[in-house]
Amino acid sequence: MSFSFFDKLSQDYSELLNDKKEYNVVIEVDKEENKKSFTSHSVVLRYRSTYFTKEIENIATNENHVKTIHKPNISTQIFETILKYVYSGIVNIENIETKIIYELMIVANELEFEELSEKLESYLVESKASWLRTYFSRVYHSIFDSNRCNEFKYLKRFYNDIITKHPNLIFESEDFTSLQEAALISILEKNNLQLEEIKIWDYVIKWGIAQNSSFPKNLEEWSEENFKTLKTTLQQCLPLIRYFHISEKDIWEKLKPYRNILSMQLWDDLNQKIIFPNQPVKSLVLPERIISNPELPQRINERISTIINEEHIAEISSWIDRKSTIYSLTNIPYKLQLILRGSKDGFQPKTFWNMCNGHAGTVVIAKVAGTDEILGGYNPLAWDNSKTQETYMKTNDSFIFSLKNGNIQNSILSRVKNKSCALYYYGSDKQKTFGPCFGGSEFLLQSNVSEFTKDKRCLCLFLNHLGFDFYEKSIRKTNAGFSIIDYEVFKIAKK
Incomplete structure (x- = not known):
């Protein structure tokens, strides 16, 4: 012993x-x-x-x-x-x-x-x-x-997973242009980078220009020397672009202004491919990136949701299908596929726009801090983080809701009433403050400190007295702002 x-x-x-x-x-x-x-x-x-x-x-x-x-x-x-x-x-x-x-x-x-x-x-x-x-x-x-x-x-495994699934989180981060060249090259080498090739080109150009702060802001004012410098800056990155998998429209609109940084042979081959698509070219043709289905698998050993249960899923499913009765737990036609969870992925509004970008048919679920309230909304349209200006989105199938939970005895369903103002997509300059918005803030996640859990700026306004009743009814009894303790976004998919 x-x-x-x-x-x-x-x-x-x-x-x-x-x-x-x-x-x-x-x-x-x-x-x-x-x-x-x-x-x-x-x-x-x-x-x-x-x-x-x-x-x-x-x-x-x-x-x-x-x-x-x-x-x-x-x-x-x-x-x-x-x-x-x-x-x-x-x-x-x-x-x-x-x-x-x-x-x-x-x-x-x-x-x-x-x-x-x-x-x-x-x-x-x-x-x-x-x-x-x-x-x-x-x-x-x-x-x-x-x-x-x-x-x-x-950490490398963690980031490789992010790079593959959510490249926007990298390319649209505030310090993207400070990324060292070797790191950028390692990203561009990935065959399964989930991003259109023309967007990858745009980001590479952005990075290259950022390394040369003396360049004129207006491209038309660039000198021959400016283009030579950019070409030298990007000499390790340019060969990794999959040029022959970029559309003709984008070649003329996005590549042509920078054709001086491409080799003459490559530019000739790109033009040849447009005119004679079946003729062989002399330039190296890299394989097209493997863009997988954007649906995200449920994480291993993790509940589908940490906020809602199967009864809630049955209720939301019946609302999507406009059923007069709630689906039984054994007859739910939909499954939830997790896109993001605040407690894991962060509560910054920009994280929402980056991770949900391109996903259609989604439900947003939020747990209100200090109450039993579970609030949410269904969006049949695709979220879009590329808009330069905020705009209303039109659909007749969106709805917002409050789910029964704890002291909340009854669920509330509120369907869109003014289909022209069903959702409000914020421009890129406001995506650091505003997250998903249904109607005229009838369900809105926002924060002036870029943290939904902090400053009680989230809203469920019902402005009927001003005539802005974009949804049928209010899903809260108060217009007061609130913070959340967690939120989730799921893609709704058929089983």
Whole structure:
């Protein structure tokens, strides 16, 4: 029989960290006024990290037999956490910003504390997926390095899945143009990138122009030198575009203005393909990207919905089919396919527009904070995030609803009354504030701080006194704004 006393061992080693009597290593971190020195023991550092083994061997001792390591790129806060882990094996991330946890993972990886780095990486993927999506470019930029292919494998797998299924989350992110070239190339190389080729071209041009801030804003003012510079900037990206799978219209409208950055042979071959489609060309013809069905599979080991149950699904299904009675649970003709869930994918309005773009026949479900209310709406049309100006969308088949739940004893169905104003699609400049909107805000998710759970700006207005009754009835008893605790968007598909 053996007895383990790891807690006491950890506590004693923690005390050793504060013992200034026999230290022989000083580690200086951070810069300028934040610079701080930490004392440590070479024997502990060497046995805990191969990085410090190499560092200590290559540094000479001073007259006091002390070695000094300089790490100005590591913040004091991060290194304090690292040293506590080194001596005690404990890392407490409770109440720490996700950004700091991420930076801690990067530093742990740099200092070759594999156990800690992998644990933090796993935590971020499992618990902070929303943050990882929001700051895609920043994180992807940091972890992407083809020479370190075995590192950050969980994050790379996580992002590869996003890149394939939801490329708009990358290309339309605020910091897309700061993406390093190698990372952009890795995205363009994907055969199953779920995006039209002409849109990929547009984003590549946008990225290239952003790397050359001195270019004139008006393309007509560009000089020959501007085009040469852009061609040089994009020399690794341009060969990855699937040119021969772009429509004739887009070739003339989108490629022709930039034909000077293409080789003469490629431009001639594109023209030849239009006039003589069956004739072989000299340029390399890459295969067309594999665009799969946009329907998203249900995630493994996950309930269809965390907000509604089977009875609710039966009720919504009967409303879609305009049935006078509710479908039985064994006779529901539809299945729900999850597109996004706020608690996993984030509550930013822009996330809604990016992830739901192109999906038709969807239902939005929201759980109101502080009440038992479950609100929602059905949209038979495809969501569209490409509009430059907001516009009403016309349909006779949309509806909004409140579902029975807890203290809410009866469901409310409200069908569209003014089909010309069934839905309101916001322009790209307002998609950071406004999410899905049915009618004249009769069901609207919005937030002035880009977080549906924060500032009670969501609405279910019924403005009958102003004549704006776009739906039959109100689905709430108040016009007061509210926040939500979660929301989901599903595609409705036939079983």
